[in-house]
Amino acid sequence: MKVSVIVIGDELLIGQVVDTNSGWIARHISPYGWEVNDVQTVGDNADEIRRSIDRAFELSSVVLTTGGLGPTKDDITKSVLCDYFGGEMVTDNSVTENVNRIFARRGIKMNPLTAAQAIVPSSCRVIQNRVGTAPIMWFEREDGKVLVSMPGVPFETSTMMSEAVFPALRERFPSPVHIEHAVLMVTDYTESGLAMKISAWEESLPEHLHLAYLPKPGLIRLRLDGHHEDVAFIREEVARELAVLKDILGPAVLADEDLTPAEILLKECIEKGVTISTAESCTGGNIAHELTLIPGASEVVNGGVVSYSNGVKVNVLGVSAADIDANGAVSIPVVRQMAAGAQRVASSRLAVATSGIAGPGGGSEEKPVGTVCICARLDDKELYETAHFNGSRARIIDSATTRALILAIKLIKEL
Amino acid sequence: MKVSVIVIGDELLIGQVVDTNSGWIARHISPYGWEVNDVQTVGDNADEIRRSIDRAFELSSVVLTTGGLGPTKDDITKSVLCDYFGGEMVTDNSVTENVNRIFARRGIKMNPLTAAQAIVPSSCRVIQNRVGTAPIMWFEREDGKVLVSMPGVPFETSTMMSEAVFPALRERFPSPVHIEHAVLMVTDYTESGLAMKISAWEESLPEHLHLAYLPKPGLIRLRLDGHHEDVAFIREEVARELAVLKDILGPAVLADEDLTPAEILLKECIEKGVTISTAESCTGGNIAHELTLIPGASEVVNGGVVSYSNGVKVNVLGVSAADIDANGAVSIPVVRQMAAGAQRVASSRLAVATSGIAGPGGGSEEKPVGTVCICARLDDKELYETAHFNGSRARIIDSATTRALILAIKLIKEL
Numbered sequence: 001m002k003v004s005v006i007v008i009g010d011e012l013l014i015g016q017v018v019d020t021n022s023g024w025i026a027r028h029i030s031p032y033g034w035e036v037n038d039v040q041t042v043g044d045n046a047d048e049i050r051r052s053i054d055r056a057f058e059l060s061s062v063v064l065t066t067g068g069l070g071p072t073k074d075d076i077t078k079s080v081l082c083d084y085f086g087g088e089m090v091t092d093n094s095v096t097e098n099v100n101r102i103f104a105r106r107g108i109k110m111n112p113l114t115a116a117q118a119i120v121p122s123s124c125r126v127i128q129n130r131v132g133t134a135p136i137m138w139f140e141r142e143d144g145k146v147l148v149s150m151p152g153v154p155f156e157t158s159t160m161m162s163e164a165v166f167p168a169l170r171e172r173f174p175s176p177v178h179i180e181h182a183v184l185m186v187t188d189y190t191e192s193g194l195a196m197k198i199s200a201w202e203e204s205l206p207e208h209l210h211l212a213y214l215p216k217p218g219l220i221r222l223r224l225d226g227h228h229e230d231v232a233f234i235r236e237e238v239a240r241e242l243a244v245l246k247d248i249l250g251p252a253v254l255a256d257e258d259l260t261p262a263e264i265l266l267k268e269c270i271e272k273g274v275t276i277s278t279a280e281s282c283t284g285g286n287i288a289h290e291l292t293l294i295p296g297a298s299e300v301v302n303g304g305v306v307s308y309s310n311g312v313k314v315n316v317l318g319v320s321a322a323d324i325d326a327n328g329a330v331s332i333p334v335v336r337q338m339a340a341g342a343q344r345v346a347s348s349r350l351a352v353a354t355s356g357i358a359g360p361g362g363g364s365e366e367k368p369v370g371t372v373c374i375c376a377r378l379d380d381k382e383l384y385e386t387a388h389f390n391g392s393r394a395r396i397i398d399s400a401t402t403r404a405l406i407l408a409i410k411l412i413k414e415l
Numbered sequence: 416m417k418v419s420v421i422v423i424g425d426e427l428l429i430g431q432v433v434d435t436n437s438g439w440i441a442r443h444i445s446p447y448g449w450e451v452n453d454v455q456t457v458g459d460n461a462d463e464i465r466r467s468i469d470r471a472f473e474l475s476s477v478v479l480t481t482g483g484l485g486p487t488k489d490d491i492t493k494s495v496l497c498d499y500f501g502g503e504m505v506t507d508n509s510v511t512e513n514v515n516r517i518f519a520r521r522g523i524k525m526n527p528l529t530a531a532q533a534i535v536p537s538s539c540r541v542i543q544n545r546v547g548t549a550p551i552m553w554f555e556r557e558d559g560k561v562l563v564s565m566p567g568v569p570f571e572t573s574t575m576m577s578e579a580v581f582p583a584l585r586e587r588f589p590s591p592v593h594i595e596h597a598v599l600m601v602t603d604y605t606e607s608g609l610a611m612k613i614s615a616w617e618e619s620l621p622e623h624l625h626l627a628y629l630p631k632p633g634l635i636r637l638r639l640d641g642h643h644e645d646v647a648f649i650r651e652e653v654a655r656e657l658a659v660l661k662d663i664l665g666p667a668v669l670a671d672e673d674l675t676p677a678e679i680l681l682k683e684c685i686e687k688g689v690t691i692s693t694a695e696s697c698t699g700g701n702i703a704h705e706l707t708l709i710p711g712a713s714e715v716v717n718g719g720v721v722s723y724s725n726g727v728k729v730n731v732l733g734v735s736a737a738d739i740d741a742n743g744a745v746s747i748p749v750v751r752q753m754a755a756g757a758q759r760v761a762s763s764r765l766a767v768a769t770s771g772i773a774g775p776g777g778g779s780e781e782k783p784v785g786t787v788c789i790c791a792r793l794d795d796k797e798l799y800e801t802a803h804f805n806g807s808r809a810r811i812i813d814s815a816t817t818r819a820l821i822l823a824i825k826l827i828k829e830l
Contacts, residue, residue, distance in 0.1 A: 010627050011627060011629045011638070012438070012441075012454070013441050013450070013451045013452075013453075013454070014441050014442065014445065014451070014596070014638070014640075015437070015438035015439060015440070015441030015442035015443075015451075016438075016442070016629055016636065016638065016673070017438075017629060018433065018434075018435055018438050019433075019434070019438075020433055022430070022456065023427070023430035023431075023432075023433050023434075024430060025430070026427075026428050026429050026430030027429065027430035027431070028430075030429065035428070036428045036429070036430075037428075037458075037463075038428075038455060038456060038457050038458075038463065038467070039427070039428070039454075039455070039456035040453060040454070040455055040456075041437065041453060041454035041455075041456075042453050043452075043453075044627075048452075048453065052453070055470065070606060070628065070630075111607050111608065111611055112611075114607050131805075153630075155805075155806045155807060155810055181429070191485060192526050192528040192529050193526065195528050196526055196527075196528060212425050212426060212459075213485065214426045214431055214432060215485075221431065223426070223429070223431065225429075258431070278700070278721065280700075280703075283704075283707075284703050284704055284706070284707025284708070284712070284716075285693070285695075285700030285701065285702070285703030285704040285707060285719060285721065286700065286704040286707075286708075287700070288695075288699055288700030288703075288704075288721040289698075289699055289700040289701040289703075289704045291699070292698075292699025292700060292701075292721070292723065292773075292812075293699070293701075293808065293809055293812065295774070295775050295776070295808055296776075297699070297723070298723060298777070301699070301723050302723055302724040302726065302727060303720065303721045303722050303723040303724055303726075303727035303731075304700065304720070304721040304723075305718065305719075305720055305721070305731070306693065306700065306703040306707070306718045306719040306720070306721070307718050308707065308712075308713060308716050308717055308718040308719075309717040309718055309761065309762075311717065311718075311761070311762055312717060312718035312760070312761050315760065316718075316720070316731065316760055316761075345727070345730065345731055346724065346726070346727050346731075347724075347726055358707075359710070360710050361710070361711075362713070390546075390570075391570045392570060393708065393710055394708055395570055397707075397708065
């Protein structure tokens with residue numbers, strides 16, 4: 001089944017908010033055998049919203065909209081939907097009760113603007129929003145096509161889609177075609193180098209299998225999709241081709257799941273009972289942040305040090321001040337001592353350390369912006385290198401974080 | 416002038432990559448007096464791409480497309496554009512030279528797949544991509560409407576839009592209407608509470624001014640937009656109304672620029688010459704990361720400690736083990752000692768500290784998931800509180816980070 005998504009809000013069109021809802025929806029509908037056909041982003045403008053609904057219904061049986069339902073003046077979606085599907089605006093007491101309940105839990109008093117949340121088109125069926133005040137509205141056209149209007153807050157949308165909207169859609173539209181995804185996380189290749197390496201295999205794929213390259217700094221996600229009515233057949237075929245591909249790529253495969261480098265490392269550390277710490281200069285806490293974002297991180301992440309100043313490198317991590325003077329803070333001797341220091345102060349077996357020039361300032365001819373020294377250390381085994389990354393400050397930090405995590409993954413995979 | 420954006424790539428429709436290009440475009444075209452009218456996200460499918468171009472040209476004079484130009488098999492945009500605008504595929508030697516130059520700089524040899532980048536529709540004018548291998552293609556229809564096709568890599572797109580595409584568009588479409596944006600970052604209010612507080616002022620706004628509420632965890636961005644042909648008039652009017660709004664909201668206004676809390680804090684610290692450090696438990700390095708993501712951070716950020724384990728809290732930050740035993744790690748006494756410890760080990764005047772339960776596990780009846788103790792400390796002045804946040808682990812980390820930064824901003828604003 002094809003699904004169209006409409007993301008509503010002026011804040012998206014002027015770029016002050018990045019839409020993550022459509023991506024979430026896309027990632028979570030495939031197990032139901034559905035596909036996102038297109039995503040439209042429109043402003044808080046009645047004509048635009050109406051036109052986008054028309055277009056979406058041309059393409060799809062189900063239209064999911066997010067946003068445009070807040071209590072303030074700039075949100076007009078609800079009245080557009082009332083015009084579109086007919087009926088009139090009515091007060092739904094179950095919504096008022098729900099809003100009261102949520103406000104009571106948060107210890108806030110209801111005000112007239114939030115009370116307006118309970119006014120909905122009579123043509124919709126309300127699905128109660130357990131985690132927010134804007135109701136979810138289910139509309140059906142005479143031809144059986146469905147539009148579900150949801151709030152724009154990502155946490156509310158994702159929770160309520162999983163709990164209520166997807167189950168209701170599955171009941172309404174049982175699906176015949178199954179879509180199977182598989183993913184390999186691959187390092188050590190450029191996109192085109194990888195394409196050449198696997199071209200013979202790729203050419204031989206049958207029509208119902210499709211390969212996509214999703215390059216990220218430092219690694220490439222290879223996604224193999226299969227479409228077929230026979231679930232068992234397509235699962236088996238995707239699994240078989242994935243095994244062939246893993247064989248071709250060997251140690252360049254970091255994982256056969258869609259995991260971030262931080263997730264791969266954390267999983268390996270939890271499985272092997274290895275504690276982790278970090279010593280970060282140019283990555284400024286990002287490695288620790290990526291690791292601790294993952295549930296269960298506290299099982300193995302002991303902590304870390306952001307040693308931005310040389311004072312912290314020397315006093316907290318025990319780096320030799322003489323080595324900093326002799327080699328500079330961005331050097332292999334310093335980053336190796338940082339890793340050993342992190343192991344020591346946080347009592348961990350594995351440590352990663354970075355020291356580099358994230359820019360835009362601070363570069364020199366010898367060490368230009370993007371130069372990053374990286375060390376991963378497991379017990380007394382080390383992997384270290386001086387890498388050169390391109391791009392903005394954020395991109396250099398991101399690339400250095402990824403590379404440091406990959407070095408740590410390589411070390412722990414040998415354990 | 417209206418601009419439509421088409422973002423191309425299967426990876427977007429299955430949610431494995433989040434589109435940041437359309438937001439970037441939206442944020443950066445407004446100084447030219449242009450507006451993004453709509454954004455369409457489509458897969459690597461010829462019919463869909465063709466249909467989305469038709470729709471975009473119905474709405475706008477300029478269509479910007481990103482993505483679908485990589486050297487691998489799943490990218491078909493170029494041949495669709497050749498069909499759409501006529502002509503045939505030809506080799507452009509200037510693109511070959513550009514690709515050679517970029518590969519030489521990266522120390523990589525050209526391969527047949529990247530050579531294919533130089534094959535372009537004869538109907539386009541090529542704009543050389545200084546930072547990547549996929550060429551930028553400029554197409555004009557007989558009615559004068561323009562489509563510019565750009566690569567999907569955000570760094571390449573943003574660089575080349577700023578350097579080449581926007582200047583070329585400005586020359587081609589000189590604009591009469593000017594759009595003026597102004598932003599206030601507001602804390603201490605809920606969205607509906609804020610709407611009630613400023614309703615009288617908001618009702619009195621003339622038609623060419625529009626207010627939008629952009630809530631984020633812990634703060635609300637208020638965006639005031641003005642549209643007018645007279646640049647000086649609309650600038651003055653937006654500035655005057657903004658001043659009135661600031662007056663109404665008083666100390667709840669954190670900044671009158673579109674800055675993140677980390678940017679506001681860093682700016683204040685740099686202006687006042689105040690050094691910063693962090694002591695993070697549940698935020699796991701995210702505060703340090705958000706601060707060090709900003710160019711110039713090294714002027715005032717000395718460093719920090721991610722004290723995930725109690726061992727690191729005691730041994731590195733000097734927190735009393737007895738106080739951890741008596742009050743638990745998530746407690747005001749512990750977080751105050753963490754802040755003081757961060758000041759000491761990193762020799763900073765300002766420190767922020769967090770200790771909390773980010774979930775999904777680890778909660779108790781007394782301290783449920785989302786409980787976070789936060790302390791900001793400047794010299795010997797402190798602001799501390801126990802906050803309760805909702806949502807996922809990532810959202811709780813994000814909310815705690817924002818709140819810690821806001822407490823630090825409140826302290827430094829009093830300096």
